[in-house]
Amino acid sequence: MQPILDLRDVSYSYLGRQNALLDITLQIGQGEQVTFMGANGSGKSTLLAILNALIYPTEGEFRAFGNLVRPEVFDSLKEDRFRSFFRRKVGFVFQNSDVQLFSSTVYDEVAFGPLQLDLPRDEVKARVEELIDMMDLGKLRDRAPHTLSGGEKKKVCIASVLAINPDVLLLDEPTAGLDPRTQLWLIELLQELGRSGKTVVTATHDLDIIEQIGQRSVVIGEDHRIVVDRRTDQVLNDLDLLLAANLIHRHMHRHGILLHQHVHSHGEEHKHRHEQDHDHGRPHDKAK
Amino acid sequence: MTKVDDSPWPSCQAQGGRRDFVRKTLDGILSFLQEAFVTREISSKKGLLQSLDPRIKLISVLALVFALTTVRDLRVILIFYMITIVIAHLSGISLSFFVKRVWLFIPIFTGVIALPMIFNVFLPGQPLYHLLYLGPSASLGPFALPESIYITREGVWSACVFTLRVAACVSAVVLLFLTTSQAVLFRSLRSVGVPKVYVLTLEMANRYVFLFLEIIRDLYTAKRSRTIISRGTWAEQRWVGGRIGYMLIKSLDLSERVHQAMISRGFNGDVKIIEEYRIGLPDYLAGALALASSALMILYD
Numbered sequence: 001m002q003p004i005l006d007l008r009d010v011s012y013s014y015l016g017r018q019n020a021l022l023d024i025t026l027q028i029g030q031g032e033q034v035t036f037m038g039a040n041g042s043g044k045s046t047l048l049a050i051l052n053a054l055i056y057p058t059e060g061e062f063r064a065f066g067n068l069v070r071p072e073v074f075d076s077l078k079e080d081r082f083r084s085f086f087r088r089k090v091g092f093v094f095q096n097s098d099v100q101l102f103s104s105t106v107y108d109e110v111a112f113g114p115l116q117l118d119l120p121r122d123e124v125k126a127r128v129e130e131l132i133d134m135m136d137l138g139k140l141r142d143r144a145p146h147t148l149s150g151g152e153k154k155k156v157c158i159a160s161v162l163a164i165n166p167d168v169l170l171l172d173e174p175t176a177g178l179d180p181r182t183q184l185w186l187i188e189l190l191q192e193l194g195r196s197g198k199t200v201v202t203a204t205h206d207l208d209i210i211e212q213i214g215q216r217s218v219v220i221g222e223d224h225r226i227v228v229d230r231r232t233d234q235v236l237n238d239l240d241l242l243l244a245a246n247l248i249h250r251h252m253h254r255h256g257i258l259l260h261q262h263v264h265s266h267g268e269e270h271k272h273r274h275e276q277d278h279d280h281g282r283p284h285d286k287a288k
Numbered sequence: 289m290t291k292v293d294d295s296p297w298p299s300c301q302a303q304g305g306r307r308d309f310v311r312k313t314l315d316g317i318l319s320f321l322q323e324a325f326v327t328r329e330i331s332s333k334k335g336l337l338q339s340l341d342p343r344i345k346l347i348s349v350l351a352l353v354f355a356l357t358t359v360r361d362l363r364v365i366l367i368f369y370m371i372t373i374v375i376a377h378l379s380g381i382s383l384s385f386f387v388k389r390v391w392l393f394i395p396i397f398t399g400v401i402a403l404p405m406i407f408n409v410f411l412p413g414q415p416l417y418h419l420l421y422l423g424p425s426a427s428l429g430p431f432a433l434p435e436s437i438y439i440t441r442e443g444v445w446s447a448c449v450f451t452l453r454v455a456a457c458v459s460a461v462v463l464l465f466l467t468t469s470q471a472v473l474f475r476s477l478r479s480v481g482v483p484k485v486y487v488l489t490l491e492m493a494n495r496y497v498f499l500f501l502e503i504i505r506d507l508y509t510a511k512r513s514r515t516i517i518s519r520g521t522w523a524e525q526r527w528v529g530g531r532i533g534y535m536l537i538k539s540l541d542l543s544e545r546v547h548q549a550m551i552s553r554g555f556n557g558d559v560k561i562i563e564e565y566r567i568g569l570p571d572y573l574a575g576a577l578a579l580a581s582s583a584l585m586i587l588y589d
């Protein structure tokens with residue numbers, strides 16, 4: 001498969017000193033559902049920002065749709081066909097919804113993207129109405145962003161990106177701070193987008209959703225390098241890997257969809273056994 | 289760090305005191321959030337002004353305010369003020385809320401300017417009430433003062449006209465703000481030739497003021513929850529100074545990220561906004577009435 005997003009030996013450092021990413025080589029093909037997993041500060045958000053051509057590698061190269069992504073093209077005041085094409089193709093849902101909701105009302109927010117595409121006004125309106133309908137935002141359409149709840153904000157953020165109808169969707173910690181119902185709604189939406197052929201790239205450290213939103217997982221270590229790039233089920237069953245990447249704690253681990261916690265108030269060895277079946281198909285012993 | 293202090297609770301009476309200045313200032317600023325909520329509620333009601341096109345409302349209010357500034361007849365101003373009260377009522381605005389909102393600021397801003405006007409020191413005229421006899425050749429430094437200081441008839445009249453004129457103008461503007469959502473109001477500025485980029489900037493500034501207010505409120509709440517002893521005004525001022533610096537850094541960081549979010553959705557510096565209004569016959573009639581009234585007021589005077 002021809003990769004649509006192609007990173008070769010990419011490194012990124014802030015102010016030339018603080019490393020955020022090191023030697024990242026990664027290809028993402030059309031229609032793939034990929035998750036970036038990593039602890040806080042591992043560089044997931046930076047990687048997404050590079051994939052959205054908001055920042056540029058300090059070393060290595062990034063190609064999107066076969067073209068080299070360079071600041072000369074993306075930061076130029078001159079109109080550029082590739083830049084317009086890229087912005088139509090790739091949508092980015094930011095982690096902080098307040099960053100993304102800069103318009104006065106929900107309606108204006110959803111309309112912002114289509115307006116930038118220079119679509120005819122009627123088409124913009126039709127698209128906004130369709131999105132508002134699809135995302136069940138009718139009651140919120142004239143509301144100001146600061147009056148929305150966290151879940152509503154996230155919905156509007158996603159609607160505002162989907163309004164451009166991108167083929168590639170980048171999401172940064174999309175489930176952070178969402179209640180279970182909104183989380184489930186989001187997972188189902190991402191699955192639906194995946195089924196319709198969209199490329200969905202999600203950065204998260206929420207292990208509960210990874211299996212549901214991506215078949216492929218890229219684990220980024222705390223040293224800002226890719227640790228593994230494998231099938232999601234393989235990654236999730238590799239407890240040593242998850243421990244090393246600080247994605248689970250030895251006293252907190254997954255069993256199927258349940259997160260299991262051991263709270264210790266002593267420093268002595270102990271064992272416990274779960275009677276029920278687990279996602280790895282056998283009872284689980286845990287020793288400390 | 290893990291020890292629990294289980295000594296008996298002190299038996300002491302909670303004592304009140306003056307509220308600190310940070311709290312008072314923040315309460316004042318944060319009331320802006322509540323007011324915005326009330327404004328949104330009123331602007332979404334069904335009423336006379338809410339049914340009119342925002343551009344017509346904006347142009348009408350501007351014309352009326354301009355005409356009013358030229359009027360010197362107290363009766364005309366009084367009639368205008370009464371009309372604003374009637375319109376407020378027809379627009380579903382509580383009269384006590386409306387009157388309070390207008391007159392709350394009048395003594396502060398207008399009173400300071402109008403008050404000296406009533407004394408013969410600033411505006412000579414017929415004596416209305418004698419205050420002080422200074423005697424001949426009284427002076428204040430290099431300035432000569434009149435023999436006696438009194439309130440003048442002309443001064444009181446001018447102060448009344450001035451104060452009522454300000455109240456009438458403020459009432460018209462308050463009506464506009466209360467019956468039009470902020471987003472629509474900013475957008476309607478395009479009708480008086482304000483460039484799109486200013487409209488967008490104004491909208492975004494207004495949107496992020498709320499976010500920053502919420503951050504400031506959270507910062508102060510977090511501080512209060514950890515305040516064990518009062519540290520005095522100097523320490524409070526230092527804290528405020530530090531937070532102002534923090535908010536500046538935060539706003540710079542946020543502006544960069546917001547710009548990235550805009551670029552990510554195709555923004556390339558060319559501002560595109562949706563302006564969709566429909567002007568009907570009632571709008572034309574209301575606009576014509578407002579413009580005719582403005583012209584009449586100017587001509588009458």
